Amino acid sequence: MSSNSYDLLVIGAGPGGYVAAIRAAQLGLTTALIDKRKTLGGTCLNIGCIPSKALLHLSEQYHFTNHEAASAGIKTGKVGLDLSKMMKRKDLVVTGLVKGVGMLVSKRGITCIQGTARLSGPTSVIVTTDKGNEEINATHIILAAGSVPVELPPLPFDGETIVSSDEALSFDRVPEKLVVVGAGAIGLELGSVWSRLGSDVTVVELLPRAAAGFDDDVCKGLERALRRQGLKLELSTRVTGYKKGANRRQAILQAEKDGKRLEFPADKILVAVGRRPFTEGLGLEEVGVTLDEAGRVRTDEHLQTSVKSIHAIGDIVAGPMLAHKGEEEGTAVAEALAGHAGHVNYDVIPNVIYTEPEVAGVGLTESQARERGQAISVGKFPLAANGRALATGSTDGFAKVIADKDSDRILGVQILGRNASELIAEAVAHMEYGGSAEDLARTVHAHPTLSEALKEAGLAVSKRSIHSL
Numbered sequence: 001m002s003s004n005s006y007d008l009l010v011i012g013a014g015p016g017g018y019v020a021a022i023r024a025a026q027l028g029l030t031t032a033l034i035d036k037r038k039t040l041g042g043t044c045l046n047i048g049c050i051p052s053k054a055l056l057h058l059s060e061q062y063h064f065t066n067h068e069a070a071s072a073g074i075k076t077g078k079v080g081l082d083l084s085k086m087m088k089r090k091d092l093v094v095t096g097l098v099k100g101v102g103m104l105v106s107k108r109g110i111t112c113i114q115g116t117a118r119l120s121g122p123t124s125v126i127v128t129t130d131k132g133n134e135e136i137n138a139t140h141i142i143l144a145a146g147s148v149p150v151e152l153p154p155l156p157f158d159g160e161t162i163v164s165s166d167e168a169l170s171f172d173r174v175p176e177k178l179v180v181v182g183a184g185a186i187g188l189e190l191g192s193v194w195s196r197l198g199s200d201v202t203v204v205e206l207l208p209r210a211a212a213g214f215d216d217d218v219c220k221g222l223e224r225a226l227r228r229q230g231l232k233l234e235l236s237t238r239v240t241g242y243k244k245g246a247n248r249r250q251a252i253l254q255a256e257k258d259g260k261r262l263e264f265p266a267d268k269i270l271v272a273v274g275r276r277p278f279t280e281g282l283g284l285e286e287v288g289v290t291l292d293e294a295g296r297v298r299t300d301e302h303l304q305t306s307v308k309s310i311h312a313i314g315d316i317v318a319g320p321m322l323a324h325k326g327e328e329e330g331t332a333v334a335e336a337l338a339g340h341a342g343h344v345n346y347d348v349i350p351n352v353i354y355t356e357p358e359v360a361g362v363g364l365t366e367s368q369a370r371e372r373g374q375a376i377s378v379g380k381f382p383l384a385a386n387g388r389a390l391a392t393g394s395t396d397g398f399a400k401v402i403a404d405k406d407s408d409r410i411l412g413v414q415i416l417g418r419n420a421s422e423l424i425a426e427a428v429a430h431m432e433y434g435g436s437a438e439d440l441a442r443t444v445h446a447h448p449t450l451s452e453a454l455k456e457a458g459l460a461v462s463k464r465s466i467h468s469l
């Protein structure tokens with residue numbers, strides 16, 4: 001085998017791609033990993049999940065110190081914001097993590113190449129680096145090129161006033177007025193960050209609910225909490241365009257609601273209406289890799305594309321655009337290519353929005369189960385009746401368990417509340433092993449913890465919650 005020939009070549013070093021490369025190397029495949037970015041980790045680590053979580057954490061601390069500390073008996077001096085220092089802290093988190101991933105990948109003997117890859121055949125790729133073009137061959141190729149923000153035709157990105165999450169993670173000053181288009185994960189998370197840091201934030205959403213996709217009671221509870229925090233939510237509102245504002249740096253978002261024209265002046269407009277698979281420039285057509293009607297790489301149930309030697313994973317294929325889904329797919333494909341049985345359980349992929357309170361769900365929502373005509377029993381427990389929630393001032397929200405009426409098997413769980421992102425893991429584990437509401441209810445939970453709310457919701461499925469009526 002020549003030095004530029006591998007068992008596996010992975011295009012894209014996000015959570016899907018780098019995890020696939022590590023798993024393949026663990027299983028003895030010679031592996032190369034290509035990414036055009038200088039650092040590994042893709043969108044998630046560099047300009048997505050990780051920097052947004054750092055800013056959510058820091059902005060929450062700022063907001064608490066500024067607005068709640070005094071009423072909790074904590075005396076502070078004058079509280080101020082040094083945004084550039086906060087951004088540096090966020091950048092430090094990212095740098096540390098991407099360096100760590102780089103170290104893991106190189107210690108596994110994976111060849112990392114910084115460059116842009118284009119398929120030149122079913123088992124070959126041309127990589128353009130700053131030194132020129134190089135052809136690399138591999139028995140198998142995994143496409144893990146990820147996704148990019150969707151642009152709204154009436155609101156084209158200009159990188160300055162009309163921006164995507166890429167820019168909204170690094171504003172150099174707090175916008176006086178921020179208009180967010182889209183009340184999904186990105187819009188609500190970044191809307192929360194800038195609102196906590198002092199922006200007047202309006203979120204404009206096409207659908208009648210924020211965080212649509214979760215159950216209505218979850219959405220309503222979240223909307224109430226966000227409005228209390230000062231975010232303005234304009235639901236059922238359709239964006240029609242924008243016009244220039246008072247000065248070069250301002251714009252006025254134009255929208256329509258119930259036949260009425262609305263205008264929202266803004267220093268920045270963050271468009272967060274979804275992401276689309278990034279397939280341009282990969283040479284898919286030339287080698288015969290086909291796309292589906294939504295522009296995603298078409299794969300079979302083994303994530304194999306229309307070309308036998310090429311697999312695809314993560315945001316570029318069907319399914320939720322979530323880092324952990326991509327990771328599992330990367331692991332499954334690497335294992336299959338090494339002769340093992342790789343598998344992803346798509347029924348049990350948790351979904352989280354990291355607002356305060358957080359929302360998290362897994363499996364079927366209550367409304368999905370009802371739409372399917374499934375006979376269900378639902379158990380719900382409010383955090384206001386949970387000791388730890390009371391002790392830590394986080395009584396907003398509830399846990400809800402949706403179980404099959406006959407078998408008691410858990411079909412889904414929805415949580416609105418602090419640390420819902422962590423609490424959902426227990427529901428995922430029960431569901432992965434086919435657990436019932438009774439299993440959840442009989443599992444011993446440490447007291448006092450928020451996780452007891454989940455146990456109580458499990459008990460409530462059979463109407464025997466101890467701490468609620």
Ligand code: NAI
Pocket residue numbers: 049152181182183184185186187189204205206207211212237238239272273274275320321322351352353354
């Ligand atoms: P999203 O799909 O979560 O939400 C987009 C929202 O925009 C929806 O509520 C939709 O109804 C609304 N919308 C669409 N067109 C609109 C229009 N013309 N006017 C007003 N509203 C409109 O997409 P988002 O937030 O951009 O996130 C992109 C992807 O990244 C998603 O798949 C998301 O799951 C993922 N992501 C996940 C995170 C997490 O796990 N916490 C964090 C950030 C992103």
